[in-house]
Amino acid sequence: MKNSADCDVIIIGAGPYGLSAYAHLRASGVNAKIFGEPMEFWDKKMPTGMLLRSPREASTISDPDSRFTLEAYEAATGTKPEKRVPRETFVNYGKWFETQLGSGVDRRNVAKLSPDGSGFEVALADGTKFKSKRVVIAAGVGPFKKSPAWLSDLPADRVSHCYEGRDLLSLGKRVAVIGAGQSALECAALLCEAGVDVEVIARIPELRWIGMHKRLHQLGPISKMLYSKHDVGPIGISRLVAYPKAMYHVPLAVKDPIRKRAVRSAGAPWLIPRLNEVKITTGHSVTSAKKLNGEVQLILDDGSERRVDHVLMGTGYDVDVSKYGFLSPELVKAIRQLDGYPDLTAGFSSSVSGLHFIGAAAARNFGPLLYFVAGTEFSSKELTRYFVRNQPRNGAN
Template sequence: MNIAVSSVRSGDTCDVAIIGAGPYGLAVAAHLRAADVPIRVFGEPMSFWRRNMPAGMKLRSPWIATHIADPRHRHLLDDYFREAGLPVPDLLPVENFIDYGTWFQERVAPDLDTRAVVQVTASDGGFRLALADGASFFANRVVMATGLLNHEHRPEQFDGLPRALVSHSCEHTDSSRFRGQHVAVIGRGQSACESAALLHEAGANVEIICRGNLLWNADPGQRSVLRKAVRSLLGDALIPPSQVGPFPFNWLVEAPGIIHHFTEQSRDRLNERCLAATAVLWLRKRLRDVPVNQGRRIRDARQDGDRIAMTLDDGSTRRVDHVLLATGYRIDVDKMTILEPRLRNRIARHGGLPTLSAGFESSVGGLHFVGSSAVASFGPLLRFIAGAGFAARRITRMAIGDGRAARISTDGDLSSFRQKTPLALAADRERP
């Protein structure tokens, strides 16, 4: 792995600093580099995926929507598997995706700086970045690609309970540590169902407790005889590549630029509809022996010796060795503590998320947010890997247009190296 750990000297400058080296940060880096925009990228490659996702997890995104966006589409999943000499799996293991992300980083951001950015401050028309080792750095623009870490949602019933007994699903990578323990998984989405399956397969005594019924994402072409007949004629043409949300909203999700023009209320409704807690159908058979308490709310939870006792809304009590909160994430700008408080206070928000322009720029000029932080402004696609190309293209256009970026390389104008949408990519490149 070719990573520079101390390549930034105090007083160095660049046009764009990217904080975060996951799929979104790397996609933005690839696009800006292709446009000859001077950048610096900070963070450990794929760190959230490596440290906060359970071993054995399979990605739910379809193959065509899981490539990290590359403007010349030279570094796709297909290319990684071909170069690594690995067979293409039916379901993509998280371990392979982490390796793919690292492989991608080595090609588009070989000078990645792994030192932590500890504070970002507005300074002289741009931003001053303070690094963990005391170095500082100036950038005209900053792209916050910091992902989900520190934004996990913990229901208030579990406030104050020790982490040794109540933890969030993102805090564990090894399910075998719970072998022989009685574990209650709280939630009903993909994370809850897959965590329960992995715990069960690792030898834990697992149950799922959720306030609604489990909802399964089935192939939309298989839900009725009519749709089966239509799909037999049209193939996969009826299925959008990213497959986010129910039909027909899943096609609208593919157009975040259009969604950006919706009212806040309309975007909220779309996000609620398309990001509802669901699990992929292939998990259901792995949960056949896992009891599910559906439609149950937890009134309170308390420590009972070395266990947790929970009272449900039907009056029953559950005593377990551990509670695993698979309750998702809620992005909140106030939790982004690397942003200096006065800078944070200047950021306009909606529901805790930054309000963004068409170029993913916040109300603080030059400060951009991508990934889940952009869902309130651009819709559900930005929660998934498939949205990274759109975000990267928009930011690149803004960086070029503001006069601070260098000219695009000899490949021609921006359209000549534009990362294709998943739909266009699906049309001209098939999965092997």
């Protein structure tokens, strides 16, 4: 062991959720450490040129005094406020948020997390080890990308996921984009605008668009009763999912369909004109894909064939905590799961005492707001309240 340091809480991941939790915990006097390159996922994995789907008012990373809002960042740095926030602005905002917290983020990645007596041992790739009474996992959805079985015959250089950091302009002249959600449709628009011959192939019968009931959004106070400012989910559901604490108490049989409805595949309406030149094939799925004479051959379920240079997957992700490679096998086994999601209780506590999950991994119990930046306010406040009320005694939880 090169080095060791005891602390109360270690946070793994310095994306919006980890940074926000760190800000709140530190302000409450909790002895916390955080690991990870700030905003790495947004900076290195999201496509260049993308715009946030979430409205501006739902794109702020929460801090305890609301001093480090998106607006505060724009004012402090002279960044022009845009109606739709560009990815680059959001990345720079997250990095600025980190600098406002002062020193503290350790940019190294966690290689292994293991149980250690009544707490945990966190090992870094260089062999440095830390001990902590509690660990908060805020490691995002990077490892949860969906990979359909028909992809297995394609070489790795011919297929990629919308958010695995490939330069869209390096994919070739003909690209098939699979999926009908925001990331698939936005990547298709970006490719088309760059002169690529692009086709969207989606299983759903026709493309869906978010917020098409424009008039309902323009009724002032009535609209506020129908939709929350986060704009996650349709009329009514939007209000309910804005309260993760209430969602937590709703039985799974009711909240699962609500969650799925709130984040079903759909694009933002501002993408519609940008897709005018894109070929859209809906109601069909790909049944096989292979490399043939230097091209990718796709066969669809109607027997039709496509020849492209690259297949870009916009097929979303399935949370499966066993895919967090840093979790020791003992921990994976001990975490009670609900189809890959950790089964969480108050304070985002998993079944392993002292181990907590925030962000998308918490969405099964606390609802779909936890998939979005807007959920940082609830998660950070709830976590801090829980830690302050439930101080570990004598190293035990």
